[in-house]
Amino acid sequence: MATARPAPDRSLTDVPVLEKLDGLLLRQLAARMGAAPLRYALGRLTVDPPAGPPVATLRFQDRRALLGLLLDPEVRFGDAYAEGRIEVEGDLVAALEQAYRTLPEGRANPLAWLRTFRRHSPPRSRANVHHHYDLGNDFYTLWLDEQLLYTCAYFESPEQSLEQAQVAKMDHVCRKLGLQPGETVVEAGCGWGALALHMARAYGVRVRAYNLSREQVAWARDRSRREGLADRVEFVLDDYRAIRDRCDVFVSVGMLEHVGRRSYRELGRVISRSLDPERGRGLLHFIGRDRARPLNAWIRRRIFPGAYAPALAEVERRVLWPERLVTVDVENLRPHYALTLRHWRERYERAAAEGRVGRDERFRRTWRLYLAGSEASFRTGSLQLFQVLFAPTRSSGVPWTRRELYAPGPGLSWNAPTS
Amino acid sequence: MATARPAPDRSLTDVPVLEKLDGLLLRQLAARMGAAPLRYALGRLTVDPPAGPPVATLRFQDRRALLGLLLDPEVRFGDAYAEGRIEVEGDLVAALEQAYRTLPEGRANPLAWLRTFRRHSPPRSRANVHHHYDLGNDFYTLWLDEQLLYTCAYFESPEQSLEQAQVAKMDHVCRKLGLQPGETVVEAGCGWGALALHMARAYGVRVRAYNLSREQVAWARDRSRREGLADRVEFVLDDYRAIRDRCDVFVSVGMLEHVGRRSYRELGRVISRSLDPERGRGLLHFIGRDRARPLNAWIRRRIFPGAYAPALAEVERRVLWPERLVTVDVENLRPHYALTLRHWRERYERAAAEGRVGRDERFRRTWRLYLAGSEASFRTGSLQLFQVLFAPTRSSGVPWTRRELYAPGPGLSWNAPTS
Numbered sequence: 040m041a042t043a044r045p046a047p048d049r050s051l052t053d054v055p056v057l058e059k060l061d062g063l064l065l066r067q068l069a070a071r072m073g074a075a076p077l078r079y080a081l082g083r084l085t086v087d088p089p090a091g092p093p094v095a096t097l098r099f100q101d102r103r104a105l106l107g108l109l110l111d112p113e114v115r116f117g118d119a120y121a122e123g124r125i126e127v128e129g130d131l132v133a134a135l136e137q138a139y140r141t142l143p144e145g146r147a148n149p150l151a152w153l154r155t156f157r158r159h160s161p162p163r164s165r166a167n168v169h170h171h172y173d174l175g176n177d178f179y180t181l182w183l184d185e186q187l188l189y190t191c192a193y194f195e196s197p198e199q200s201l202e203q204a205q206v207a208k209m210d211h212v213c214r215k216l217g218l219q220p221g222e223t224v225v226e227a228g229c230g231w232g233a234l235a236l237h238m239a240r241a242y243g244v245r246v247r248a249y250n251l252s253r254e255q256v257a258w259a260r261d262r263s264r265r266e267g268l269a270d271r272v273e274f275v276l277d278d279y280r281a282i283r284d285r286c287d288v289f290v291s292v293g294m295l296e297h298v299g300r301r302s303y304r305e306l307g308r309v310i311s312r313s314l315d316p317e318r319g320r321g322l323l324h325f326i327g328r329d330r331a332r333p334l335n336a337w338i339r340r341r342i343f344p345g346a347y348a349p350a351l352a353e354v355e356r357r358v359l360w361p362e363r364l365v366t367v368d369v370e371n372l373r374p375h376y377a378l379t380l381r382h383w384r385e386r387y388e389r390a391a392a393e394g395r396v397g398r399d400e401r402f403r404r405t406w407r408l409y410l411a412g413s414e415a416s417f418r419t420g421s422l423q424l425f426q427v428l429f430a431p432t433r434s435s436g437v438p439w440t441r442r443e444l445y446a447p448g449p450g451l452s453w454n455a456p457t458s
Numbered sequence: 459m460a461t462a463r464p465a466p467d468r469s470l471t472d473v474p475v476l477e478k479l480d481g482l483l484l485r486q487l488a489a490r491m492g493a494a495p496l497r498y499a500l501g502r503l504t505v506d507p508p509a510g511p512p513v514a515t516l517r518f519q520d521r522r523a524l525l526g527l528l529l530d531p532e533v534r535f536g537d538a539y540a541e542g543r544i545e546v547e548g549d550l551v552a553a554l555e556q557a558y559r560t561l562p563e564g565r566a567n568p569l570a571w572l573r574t575f576r577r578h579s580p581p582r583s584r585a586n587v588h589h590h591y592d593l594g595n596d597f598y599t600l601w602l603d604e605q606l607l608y609t610c611a612y613f614e615s616p617e618q619s620l621e622q623a624q625v626a627k628m629d630h631v632c633r634k635l636g637l638q639p640g641e642t643v644v645e646a647g648c649g650w651g652a653l654a655l656h657m658a659r660a661y662g663v664r665v666r667a668y669n670l671s672r673e674q675v676a677w678a679r680d681r682s683r684r685e686g687l688a689d690r691v692e693f694v695l696d697d698y699r700a701i702r703d704r705c706d707v708f709v710s711v712g713m714l715e716h717v718g719r720r721s722y723r724e725l726g727r728v729i730s731r732s733l734d735p736e737r738g739r740g741l742l743h744f745i746g747r748d749r750a751r752p753l754n755a756w757i758r759r760r761i762f763p764g765a766y767a768p769a770l771a772e773v774e775r776r777v778l779w780p781e782r783l784v785t786v787d788v789e790n791l792r793p794h795y796a797l798t799l800r801h802w803r804e805r806y807e808r809a810a811a812e813g814r815v816g817r818d819e820r821f822r823r824t825w826r827l828y829l830a831g832s833e834a835s836f837r838t839g840s841l842q843l844f845q846v847l848f849a850p851t852r853s854s855g856v857p858w859t860r861r862e863l864y865a866p867g868p869g870l871s872w873n874a875p876t877s
Contacts, residue, residue, distance in 0.1 A: 140852070193859075194858075195859065195861075196858075329779060329782050329783070329851040330779040330780070330782065331779075350774065350775075350779055351774050351785050352771050352774035352775040352778075352779055355769065355770050355771035355774060356769075356771040356775065359748075359771075360749040360750075360769055360771055361749070363748050363749065364748070365790070365839065366770050366788060366790060367790045368788060368789060368790065369785060369787060369788035370787060370860065371784070371785060371786045371856065373856055374856055374858060419852065420784065420851040420852045420853075423784055425785075432748040432839040433559070433838065433839045437790065437792055437793055439613075439615075439616070439793060440612075441789065441860070441864070442614075442864045444860075444864075445860070445861045445863075445864040445865070446864070
């Protein structure tokens, strides 16, 4: 009785029939990726792109990683990359950019759609914020600018440093809003407080700034005391829904992504009841899209639970229109976020190479992929960055032109008569 | 047998009981107008505003005009004014502005809503256009600028002349689009052709410009021949739906108001199939609102049949998003349209005073009210003017900043890399 059995010292992947299967899967993946100039590799097998040299190689450490990618590319790619079961040899951003450009954005998973309508109760919002923003200020200090701005910068020219561009962003926002000394500002979602402090220091306004992250608020209060601004800036550890202030200016930079679509109407109500109907104006700065789509599933699962990047139409329709807040100006800063992310990633990689990003390898690779993938998303147009400037429809003064934004001085003038 | 009958030579309005009724109606009107500083008068009766001096007096020539205003203010006021049965003594624009500010914008008539979804077939569009734009070029020459631009101007400063501001508007549009010599432009709804000719002359582009108005196209072709631009600008007497060109730039100034909401998706498809996916960009300039509302009923009936001023959200949602065209920049020029209309009205009144506006008194009063009412609408925020700049989401070059728009040179650069 002769039964053919593999020699006990040969691993499964060495069996030719499985190698055939691997080849099949690799070619299947290559077919899905169409013209993307990527090479795919597993063991000693490689599949080259249909034309031209590859910008990078996707190397699979095992068949499971390859299979996973074919079954559920969004989540499985991220997890397999984080676990080191997929390696990208070559330029990670360029590889992701090619993938994003090539892959048809299929229909979104209906469950993912449903989830975007999930209610963001204050406790859930707090949990979501805690997941991301309370990773420890030390961690963010490694790769953000010195003032810890964790939102898109504004590079007056691409050569500016990240530090300069973050200050330029704050000034761009303040000058769009035409802040006048003595005015009152409410900021919803203030991060580590840089903008609130900048507004008080450089524009002479009084600010109440809201944030759900305990670590960030502690940091911001400490800084505000050190800089002698505590009498003009109040940091409130609370939800934006708790805002009851009356103000001249409402500003929110990088919070809308976490508000949840079901709460857009409520955000609009909060803005509307805060703003002075005659002199009031506001600005929303947020990651958006060209149309409604759930955010990448892996990002939602591993990085930003509950996050959603809205289409401009959704913000117009749900936040502003029901409250008769009218858009005065919209600027799309997409290329600026790509460049901001490149700066962050370079600093992050430097810190990682120097062993300063603690935690385990999986964490380090997760954040590498998140930063690289975000940069690729802004480069390809999967994500956009909108700044929307608005005012109550019947308010009196609308800026005459935007010229003052690009000239010395305090920026737009909101006090001119309407004609 | 003594029956009390009024003496046959006394008219009805002299009968005290009817005078009592008139007083009742006048007070009813005054109550509806709340705090608006207006005086109401019929015969020898007057009702003063609750506080302060009136900015104007609404004088009713007969009871029917007053009753009509109470029953159906939008349409009846316009018609009664046109027929001279209501006279506004004092500043007409200020009076209308006060009325717009005071009157709660009630729920829109459901029928009016339905009508905004009416299909704009090409023949209907042609009829609508004919109603307004084929009143005779001579008529428009009386009160538009010398190049006959019948859309919102852009006043670099409020002191500019209308002529200067219309040239500045054309340059503002061209510079937002960053026109480069040799590029191809499609213009949908070109009026008397001023923008198309300006683009070809000052920016060296080739233009195909579409319009449904026979009189306007004849005028534009004639001008183009006289100015030696006929080889670079082609005026096409056709509907925007007939556009089959491929182009670098799609521009439409003041046409969207006439497209009809049901055709927004189709307009989006036309834009999308026209634009080069890599280099393409476009601009829509249109009268809009802070939220969806049918246009004033009298304007729809007497001035612009089929017209609709959309909310920004509607244009985003129906024209741009389905085609993955993403907004790069939005500017609200509301105060500029108020000032444009003031210039038009002053010229119009001068021409009317000199007996140069032919036709009958009803026509002259209709147009006076239309121009004054439009100015008041832009002053109060009932109407807005949006310029929306957009590009295919995946196009390569997005302008880095808007600074170039406010500096010498050709305007925004669309060829820079995304980061």
